[in-house]
Amino acid sequence: MDYQLPQRDITFLLDEVLNLDDTLALPGYEHCDKDTFFAVVDAINGFVRDNLATCNEAGDSPGAKLVDGQVYAAPGFGDAYKVFCEDGWNALALEEEYGGQQLPFVLHAALREGMAGTNLAFALIHELNFGVVEALMAYGSDDQKTVYVPQLTNGNWAGTMNLTEPHCGTDLGLIRTKAVQNDDGSYAITGNKIFITWGDHDMSENVAHLILARVEGAQPGPRGLSLFLAPKYMLDADGNTTDTQNTITIAGIENKMGIHGSPTCAISFEDTKAWIVGEEGKGLAAMFVMMNAARLSVGQQGLGIAEAAIQTATAYAHERLQGRADGEAWNPAGPADPLVAHADVRRRLLTAQGEMDAGRAFAYFGASLLDEAHRSATPEARKAADAKLSVLTPVLKSYLSEMGSRMANEAVQMHGGHGFIKDYGVEQLVRDVRITEIYEGTSAVQARDLVTRKVRGDSGAVMKGFVADMLADADALPAELADVQTALRDAAARLGRCTDWVLSTAQGDVLSGACDYLEVVALSFSAWMAARIAKAAHAGTGAQSADYYADRLDCARALLVRALPRALSHEMILQAGEPGMICRADRCI
Incomplete structure (x- = not known):
């Protein structure tokens, strides 16, 4: 598969559609x-093609x-x-203060897509x-930032996120891993974690594990969880890696459907020495900073796979001779x-x-x-951008990951029997992208978050603001795009109606239609x-x-004419059935 980062599409999108000038004018981006x-962007294409x-x-x-x-990389x-590290790609969007390049997140999005x-x-x-x-x-x-952040920024150390346990995935309140405070202020962590992406490897000098655990005696449920930081190899007084290994055991690598090059590990912690991050009982809030960043990146993963799938499907469709077209022959x-x-x-x-195109936009x-949430000049502007992004994060994660999976399957279909074998690489796209619909929260988890915490949480204020923006943009379209104007007005009106339904309907019925609302x-x-x-x-x-x-x-x-109409069916399904029917479904199933 001869992948090319779609540089022309990215240039057009950012330069003519999404106002890159406004992003580059934000405080902190003066050097770009x-x-x-x-x-x-051009260098990204060269890096991913030549190295990845x-x-x-x-x-x-x-x-x-x-x-x-010991885990050994592919x-x-x-x-x-x-x-990747020597050329500074790992540091692209991270803070200059800690060795990063502090370049815009929209540029980081291009890197993520290409990777x-x-x-x-x-x-x-x-x-x-x-x-x-x-x-x-x-x-x-301050000490954790001073010691760990520069090493993670330059890639000399690598990081992990340890949440899932054999008996619990999404329901983190069931976590059993325990933490007992030591006399020196550190903690001893004991427990088992599974599905830990890049949980261990030989590519970096050290591995920094973020671990959710419950301090001995803490209340049950999510409010009793704290976040801890444990290095694979212990550090000396100056923060340098030593030869002394922490009590962390890699119990195995999961035998997965795809992403085989990423070691997904089962890890055992046995009195592992760790240090608390933030306050006791506030671990979930700290971990959600990482999870929300991950959810945005998962959307970019779906986007990248979708682009690769479309590229290879399009190339194959031009090369493969099969049958005669209706009408005049293309290849007489x-x-x-x-x-x-x-x-x-x-x-x-x-x-x-x-x-x-629309998904990338x-x-x-x-x-x-x-970028606005991090760099805008005023607290009010940063808060407003963060509120908008918070509402859209579950949508971006769910929709783009599902789009990646759909496009990968489309590429297999386009290749016919050749798509079902390994030679053309498209079956790997199907296997690799499938996990994006699951990790960092399934689409149902994202939909629940959207309707309960985001839309109902602010009485629909942000979503209604988006509807108003859509209608304003529709009004500004030229007469030559009357069909586009009509489609956008219809879409905005539908989003407004469905948002009103979410706000006015009993929560049980709202949750049964949450995935349709997200769509x-x-x-x-x-x-x-x-x-x-x-x-x-x-x-x-x-x-x-x-x-x-x-x-x-x-x-x-x-x-607008071939994909947007799916929204009509989702609106119908959203409001379908007698109120309470789904809540009574246990009698049927």
Whole structure:
């Protein structure tokens, strides 16, 4: 699979649709102008193609190995990680104060997309490092920031997130791992964790484990949980790694469906020496900083896989000769026409590209809100951006991960029997991306969060603000885009109606329709992004060709007429059935 980061699409999107100038004008980004920004995008493409794509197959087979208690990375991963760190990619969006490059999160989104599109298993180590840094920056002590953050920023140390246990996944209140305070103020951690992504490896000097555990005597449930930081190798008085290993045992590597190059470990802690992060009983709040960062990154993973799937499906459709098209032959001198000559194939590819364009715009819109939440000049502006991003985070995670899975399956279908075997690489995309719909909370978990904590939590204020923005953008569309205007107005009205239903309906019935509501939100936002793309493409005032703008307009319209109508069925399902029916379903099932 010959992947290319879609640089032209990213340039068009950021420069003409999402107001990159506003992002670069935020305080703290003075050192990054447009030329620098797009030079880095170009460098991302070179890095992922030359270093990550080349070891992706080795990551799938043989993958990571556990030998005598030590995890060894897949062949080629260590060399790629060395380049990744030495070239500063791990530090791209992290703070200058601790050795980071402090570049915009919308640029980080391009890195994440390219890494996932070429080698999802490798990409996950960076996501863990980034999340651990975010958690320590928010809740860590000054000493923890001084010692750990620079090492995690430069990639010399790597990070992990230890939540899940054999008896509990999403319900973290059931965690049994215990923490007993030592005389020196540290804690002894004892318990077993499973499904720990990049839980151990030989690519970094040390591994920093963030662990959720319950202090001895703390109350049951989530409010009794605290967060702890434990290094794989103990540190000396100056914060340097020693040869003394902490009492951490890698019990095994999970035999997974996909992402084989990412060692997903079962870990045993036995009186493991650790230090508390933040306050006792506030561990879940600290961990959610990392989890929310991870949820945004999972959306980018789905986006990256979707792009890789569309690229390979499109290339195959142009190369593969199969049958004759209706009407005039596309390849009259040959034995058959290419797949792309068939109307249904073109329908599939055009719709997929339309969803991809809108999905990327949605993802980068979320990244721009993250920039505003971190860098805006006033507390009020930062708070407003954070509120918007908080509402959209579960939607971005769920919708983009499911889109990645859908596009990967579409690529298999496009390849026919060749897609079902390993030769073309698309079956690996299906296996690798499938986990994105599960980890960091399933789509049902995201939907519950959306309707209960986010929409009902603020009486729909943020969502209603989005509806108003959509309608304002619809009013600003030119007359030549009357069809786009109508579609966007319909989408906004539907989102408003469904939001009112969420706010006015009993919670049991709301939860039964939560996943459908999330889909309405996602498709409404996709329509909004498609309309913004259509407006920019219609204007055609940037540096792209006339054909490129025409293609973007066609793809936007394909999204509006072939994908957006799914929202109508979700609205109908959302409100279907007698009130209370789902709550009584135990009698049927």
